Amino acid sequence: MVLPKKSKLTAVKTGAVRDERWLRFYRQMLKIRLFEEEVNQLYLGAKMPGLAHLYIGEEAVAVGVCEALRRDDYITSTHRGHGHCLAKGASVDKMFAELLGKEAGYCRGKGGSMHIADQDTGNLGANAIVGGSAGIATGAAMSIKMRNTDQVAVCFFGDGALGQGLLYETMNMASLWKLPVIYVCENNQYNEYTHYSETTAGEVTARAAAFGIHVESIDGQDVRSVHATALKSVNSARSGAGPAFLQCNTYRFHGHHVGDIDRSYYRSKKEEEEWKTQRDPLKLLADWMKKNKLLDLTSLDKIENEISTEIKAAVSFALNAAYPNPDEVDQHVYA
Ligand SMILES: Cc1ncc(C[n+]2csc(CCOP(=O)(O)OP(=O)(O)O)c2C)c(N)n1
Ligand SMILES: [Mg+2]
Numbered sequence: 001m002v003l004p005k006k007s008k009l010t011a012v013k014t015g016a017v018r019d020e021r022w023l024r025f026y027r028q029m030l031k032i033r034l035f036e037e038e039v040n041q042l043y044l045g046a047k048m049p050g051l052a053h054l055y056i057g058e059e060a061v062a063v064g065v066c067e068a069l070r071r072d073d074y075i076t077s078t079h080r081g082h083g084h085c086l087a088k089g090a091s092v093d094k095m096f097a098e099l100l101g102k103e104a105g106y107c108r109g110k111g112g113s114m115h116i117a118d119q120d121t122g123n124l125g126a127n128a129i130v131g132g133s134a135g136i137a138t139g140a141a142m143s144i145k146m147r148n149t150d151q152v153a154v155c156f157f158g159d160g161a162l163g164q165g166l167l168y169e170t171m172n173m174a175s176l177w178k179l180p181v182i183y184v185c186e187n188n189q190y191n192e193y194t195h196y197s198e199t200t201a202g203e204v205t206a207r208a209a210a211f212g213i214h215v216e217s218i219d220g221q222d223v224r225s226v227h228a229t230a231l232k233s234v235n236s237a238r239s240g241a242g243p244a245f246l247q248c249n250t251y252r253f254h255g256h257h258v259g260d261i262d263r264s265y266y267r268s269k270k271e272e273e274e275w276k277t278q279r280d281p282l283k284l285l286a287d288w289m290k291k292n293k294l295l296d297l298t299s300l301d302k303i304e305n306e307i308s309t310e311i312k313a314a315v316s317f318a319l320n321a322a323y324p325n326p327d328e329v330d331q332h333v334y335a
Contacts, residue, residue, distance in 0.1 A: 019294050023286065025067060025223050027303050029059035029282050030085045030127075034304075035092060039113075040084070043258040047319065049101055052113040055083035057253035060085035060281035061186050064226025065154055068234045068295065074122045074153040076133035078186075079114045080252070081126030082238075084156050089121040092311060096318035103324040104287065104317075108332055130191075131164025133157050134183070138170035141243075143166060152180040152237045154248045155254035160191030162200050171243070175211040178242035182233050183208065185247045186220065192256050193266040206333045208245030220248030221279045224288070238306040 028201070036056045042048040055062070058080075066087035077084040085095060090106070098105025099113055104307055106116045117125030124140060127133045137155030144151045161167055162185070174181050175242065185204060189196055207213040216229050224246060233244035255263055263272070291296045 004088045006217045009266045020291055021067070022224075022294060023229070023299065023303070025063055026285050026289070026300070027307065028067070028087055028304060029223065029285070031307050031311075032056075032059045032062065032086050033094070033282060035086060035095070036082060038096075038311055038315055040254070040258055042099070048099055050112050051208070051259055052099065052253040053080040053257045054252065055080050057275065057280070058220065058250045059083055059284075060223035060226050061184065061220045061248045061250055064223045064248075065156075065182075065230040066183055067227055068123050068230040069122075069152070069154065072142075074137065075153050076124045076137040076140070076155050077116075077126040078133060078156055078158055078161075079126065079128050079130070079160065079221050080186075081114065081116060081156075085116050085118060085123055085126070088115070088118070088123050090118050090123065091244075092164040092314040094118075095315045097321050100321070102318055102321035105323045108328075110333055116132055124153075124216055131157060131161035131166050134161065134164070134167045134170045137181050137183075138174050138179060140259060141174060141179035142177070145177065147197060150180075150238050150306055152182065154182045154184055154234075156184050157187060158191060159185060159187040159189070159200065159204070159209070161185075162196070162204060163191075164270070168207070168211075170176070171208055171211045171213060171245070174243040175213050178240060179238070180237040181243045182230070182237060183213075183243065183245045184230075185245065186250055187247055188250045188252045190252070190256070190267070193260075193263075194266055195267075204247050205245065212275050214237065214244045215247070216244070217247045217249065219274070220250030221281045221284055223281055223285055226329050251279065253280075 033056060036054045062083035075084055075088055094106050096115055098107055098109060098111060099107040103109050114126050114128040117123055124136055133155050137153045140153040189197060201306055205217055209215045218229050219225050221248060229246060255261060286300060298335050
């Protein structure tokens with residue numbers, strides 16, 4: 001298991017948020033986990049058209065960051081975007097409906113997993129183009145600056161996007177013009193079937209530091225750590241101090257996409273098991289809350305029952321929802 005060196009992890013400031021917030025973090029992460037498990041089942045049961053890239057294992061990044069944002073702040077997302085969407089406040093009904101190609105979905109069923117956007121929650125959209133989110137988030141940050149508001153924009157992207165030139169062009173502009181944008185690199189160790197160390201020369205954070213951008217490398221499995229660091233960067237960007245770059249070290253527990261079942265040719269079962277058993281973000285937070293006597297076991301069970309009921313109802317809603325009218329096949333599409 002490749003973990004960042006201890007000295008590079010950002011210290012957690014306990015007490016930075018009130019105790020109820022830990023439960024909310026847990027709830028939000030669990031919502032993503034159960035949503036994604038259901039997506040996997042829909043795929044395996046041949047009920048969902050197309051593929052999806054599951055976020056299971058990485059929940060602490062989306063939740064830790066989005067909990068530091070206001071509703072009117074922006075995010076841009078990736079092909080692995082369900083977690084970002086939900087953490088920013090998306091409706092599970094509309095998300096399942098979109099995944100199943102139904103008219104009640106976020107894009108009237110015409111976008112699918114990789115094209116979900118939600119203007120109401122400031123989500124400027126998932127993006128199938130690796131690195132594409134950097135241009136959109138930086139543009140949004142420039143618009144914030146020109147409109148003179150105090151919003152911020154967060155750009156989620158994977159380690160694979162470190163190979164895209166657009167990221168460097170936009171980080172250069174963001175630093176020069178002190179744009180309120182936070183670049184959140186979700187380093188889940190792999191771009192598709194290749195370990196990032198085989199594609200990425202040098203230190204990841206050194207790349208952003210070269211533009212004079214404030215950088216941090218965080219344990220992306222520790223939602224408290226992600227949140228504390230994100231909050232600092234968000235507050236700083238909001239006050240006009242310019243961009244930040246956060247490398248969140250994490251791991252996807254499933255395959256690159258739902259069809260990537262046999263992963264033995266690019267990573268070992270032992271590695272996966274170690275992350276799942278020792279580095280599960282939900283378990284880490286639950287264990288920490290228990291150790292600090294911040295909950296009793298029933299409250300976690302209660303949360304799980306509530307979310308499970310919400311997810312089941314949303315799946316049932318989406319399965320029974322109507323498909324778009326075939327006459328509208330060329331409407332609401334841009335490419
Ligand atoms: C510009 C571009 N090149 C290639 C692809 C094909 N592709 C889809 S996902 C992916 C790997 C992305 O890896 P990473 O950015 O680390 O994200 P992760 O899947 O690990 O979340 C690639 C190469 C693409 N979608 N866009
Ligand atoms: Mg990756």
